[in-house]
Amino acid sequence: MKVAIIGGGVAGCATAYYLSKAGHEVTLFERDSLASHASGFALGGINPVIPGAREPEYKAFSDYSIGLHRGLAQELADVVGGDINLIRKPSVKLVRDEAEGNELRLVYEEHATEYGYDMRWLGLGELSHIDARISSDVIGGLYIGEAFELDPYKLTLSLWQAAESRGAQMINKEVTEISVTGNRVTGVVTEGGVFEADAVAAAAGPWSGGLLGSLGIDVPVSPLRGQIIRLDAPSPPMKLSLWWDHDYATTKSDGLTWIGTTEEEVGFDDRTTDEARDRIITSAVSILPYLEDAELVQQTACLRPMTPDKMPIIDGSVGIEGLVVSTGGGRQGIALGPAMGIATAALATGGNSPVDVSAFSLGRFA
Numbered sequence: 275m276k277v278a279i280i281g282g283g284v285a286g287c288a289t290a291y292y293l294s295k296a297g298h299e300v301t302l303f304e305r306d307s308l309a310s311h312a313s314g315f316a317l318g319g320i321n322p323v324i325p326g327a328r329e330p331e332y333k334a335f336s337d338y339s340i341g342l343h344r345g346l347a348q349e350l351a352d353v354v355g356g357d358i359n360l361i362r363k364p365s366v367k368l369v370r371d372e373a374e375g376n377e378l379r380l381v382y383e384e385h386a387t388e389y390g391y392d393m394r395w396l397g398l399g400e401l402s403h404i405d406a407r408i409s410s411d412v413i414g415g416l417y418i419g420e421a422f423e424l425d426p427y428k429l430t431l432s433l434w435q436a437a438e439s440r441g442a443q444m445i446n447k448e449v450t451e452i453s454v455t456g457n458r459v460t461g462v463v464t465e466g467g468v469f470e471a472d473a474v475a476a477a478a479g480p481w482s483g484g485l486l487g488s489l490g491i492d493v494p495v496s497p498l499r500g501q502i503i504r505l506d507a508p509s510p511p512m513k514l515s516l517w518w519d520h521d522y523a524t525t526k527s528d529g530l531t532w533i534g535t536t537e538e539e540v541g542f543d544d545r546t547t548d549e550a551r552d553r554i555i556t557s558a559v560s561i562l563p564y565l566e567d568a569e570l571v572q573q574t575a576c577l578r579p580m581t582p583d584k585m586p587i588i589d590g591s592v593g594i595e596g597l598v599v600s601t602g603g604g605r606q607g608i609a610l611g612p613a614m615g616i617a618t619a620a621l622a623t624g625g626n627s628p629v630d631v632s633a634f635s636l637g638r639f640a
């Protein structure tokens with residue numbers, strides 16, 4: 275089939291990857307450059323959902339995607355020869371508050387063996403063995419062994435390069451309209467004219483709502499700005515990624531310590547701000563006081579595609595045959611990217627998704 279994909283973020287590029295792998299003719303439309311928005315500037319933490327923390331369908335989908343990630347790093351290296359810097363990096367969810375600590379301990383006690391996770395409760399003593407620089411305000415943390423980190427820009431680009439090596443084409447233009455005849459999608463429109471296609475996958479991140487609204491399809495996805503600070507921090511690098519409240523700190527493969535983040539509802543404004551910089555640094559220093567001596571190297575901001583229930587939208591039955599909507603990765607869009615791609619590719623070509631996406635239909639917002 276001839277499939278047009280709108281959006282060159284992780285959702286669009288993963289869709290291109292799986293479609294081209296299955297032998298379909300793929301054309302991807304990106305108005306800026308590939309991975310030039312959230313998919314290129316995310317942290318790249320791939321953390322399994324803590325049991326009981328999210329809806330079971332979401333957890334199953336996330337686990338499936340993490341399984342795909344584990345195979346993808348090698349597959350991508352074989353096809354395009356690049357390294358997406360996927361490493362296993364345990365994460366610890368830190369707590370400073372007794373009530374929150376009790377809640378997390380309960381999760382650990384109830385579910386530790388249920389999912390076969392390497393999950394442990396660590397007291398401050400054990401935490402300080404892992405990193406003696408953690409503040410003594412921290413009372414403990416939930417350690418998750420099977421967590422990963424990767425370079426989201428390299429992942430997105432490698433997915434695209436693998437698709438391209440199988441014949442996929444990119445058109446560097448904005449899609450202004452999705453063409454529909456009767457009840458069927460017939461292609462997309464750019465300033466260069468009409469491009470005909472048998473199916474269209476709309477993976478336009480937080481911009482998906484505007485694009486699909488003109489077809490009368492209400493996609494409740496909105497931009498949620500997040501900012502990250504990259505620091506040149508005193509040695510040694512952090513061996514684990516640390517998470518607390520909405521924030522985190524980890525030393526990435528570039529040798530820098532990345533700290534974040536914010537959740538800001540400011541529309542499509544993706545500029546960095548001094549307020550966010552100060553808040554993120556204050557929060558990180560409260561957990562890791564040694565970061566006071568770090569030097570700021572870079573500050574970035576980008577927009578997450580967020581839905582009201584924080585679950586993705588992956589739907590091939592939106593009332594127009596051949597049209598699939600794929601967005602709403604939210605704070606986990608990199609982790610969910612491969613599963614969003616494989617499901618979207620299957621739905622666009624009239625197949626069944628290999629992973630259950632029934633909980634991610636647009637109909638749930640009706």
Ligand SMILES: Cc1cc2nc3c(=O)[nH]c(=O)nc-3n(C[C@H](O)[C@H](O)[C@H](O)COP(=O)(O)OP(=O)(O)OC[C@H]3O[C@@H](n4cnc5c(N)ncnc54)[C@H](O)[C@@H]3O)c2cc1C
Nearest residue numbers: 281283284285313316317318319449479500606607608609
């Ligand atoms: C600070 C921050 C940290 C994050 N950290 C993590 C993390 O650690 N782990 C994790 O799993 N996730 C993380 N995320 C979330 C993740 O980055 C996003 O959920 C994910 O990248 C969204 O991918 P996407 O492909 O849906 O959208 P995008 O990456 O936004 O891609 C959409 C693309 O569509 C293009 N486009 C839009 N409209 C059109 C049009 N009309 N025509 C042509 N092209 C169009 C845009 O130019 C854009 O390139 C983070 C996000 C932020 C902001």
